[in-house]
Amino acid sequence: MTPSSAPLLRTEGVVRRYRSGASEVTALAGVDLEIAAGEIAVVAGPSGSGKSTLLHLLGALDAADAGRVLFEGADLGALAERQRTLLRRRRLGFVFQAFHLVPVLSALENVEYPLLLDGVGRAERRRRAAEMLDAVGLAARLGHRPDRLSGGERQRVAIARALVHRPAAVLADEPTGNLDSRTAGAVLDLLADLNRSLGTTFLIATHDAALIARTPRRIVLADGRIVADSGRAA
Ligand SMILES: Nc1ncnc2c1ncn2[C@@H]1O[C@H](COP(=O)(O)OP(=O)(O)OP(=O)(O)O)[C@@H](O)[C@H]1O
Numbered sequence: 001m002t003p004s005s006a007p008l009l010r011t012e013g014v015v016r017r018y019r020s021g022a023s024e025v026t027a028l029a030g031v032d033l034e035i036a037a038g039e040i041a042v043v044a045g046p047s048g049s050g051k052s053t054l055l056h057l058l059g060a061l062d063a064a065d066a067g068r069v070l071f072e073g074a075d076l077g078a079l080a081e082r083q084r085t086l087l088r089r090r091r092l093g094f095v096f097q098a099f100h101l102v103p104v105l106s107a108l109e110n111v112e113y114p115l116l117l118d119g120v121g122r123a124e125r126r127r128r129a130a131e132m133l134d135a136v137g138l139a140a141r142l143g144h145r146p147d148r149l150s151g152g153e154r155q156r157v158a159i160a161r162a163l164v165h166r167p168a169a170v171l172a173d174e175p176t177g178n179l180d181s182r183t184a185g186a187v188l189d190l191l192a193d194l195n196r197s198l199g200t201t202f203l204i205a206t207h208d209a210a211l212i213a214r215t216p217r218r219i220v221l222a223d224g225r226i227v228a229d230s231g232r233a234a
């Protein structure tokens with residue numbers, strides 16, 4: 001298989017166990033999954049079924065106890081920590097339920113931050129961050145700090161920050177969990193638009209029934225296993 005025909009994300013028999021004291025929880029009990037470049041998929045399933053654990057593994061934020069996680073054909077477990085860091089910084093974006101914005105920075109500065117980490121110069125940083133905030137409909141809010149923004153606006157800043165470096169994939173953990181249903185719908189429309197216009201792959205862990213219903217690829221976890229996948233590639 002040539003690298004270009006490899007799926008963007010792939011897991012092979014992934015197992016993740018958590019030990020606390022004498023007890024052990026198997027969060028993922030053998031997960032095989034393929035996500036193609038440009039897909040938008042949801043990961044659903046009850047609380048504790050392993051959704052966040054799976055996203056952390058796919059995002060190189062955590063390591064499997066058994067099995068392999070591949071990103072663009074590269075085995076994440078075989079990379080050096082430095083390479084994993086670069087991959088997270090350049091090829092991946094993350095969106096979390098609680099936004100995780102830096103409170104003392106403006107919307108623009110929050111979105112610039114990933115570019116700063118990657119050594120992009122100030123003028124280009126500003127330009128690209130402003131462009132991405134414009135794309136999420138916040139051109140008029142560049143100077144606002146997070147505490148001066150609504151929940152939906154904060155989540156849009158977080159989405160702009162996750163996308164500003166044009167990652168191949170964005171991993172979103174309950175991105176609409178703190179939003180009312182109307183705002184959640186608007187955030188979802190935005191993700192679908194960005195998926196179409198930028199070709200970014202989105203994998204979204206969620207309990208949100210409306211979000212699940214309108215996403216074509218639905219992967220359902222229960223007790224650390226995939227129990228349904230509406231769009232599994234053959
Ligand atoms: N750091 C940890 N230490 C110990 N156990 C953990 C840890 N993180 C998760 N777990 C356990 O692993 C299992 C899977 O957790 P995970 O957070 O992946 O579930 P989830 O599907 O994201 O749930 P939710 O919908 O509530 O966010 C759960 O049983 C959980 O208690």
Ligand SMILES: [Mg+2]
Nearest residue numbers: 051052053173
């Ligand atoms: Mg979770």
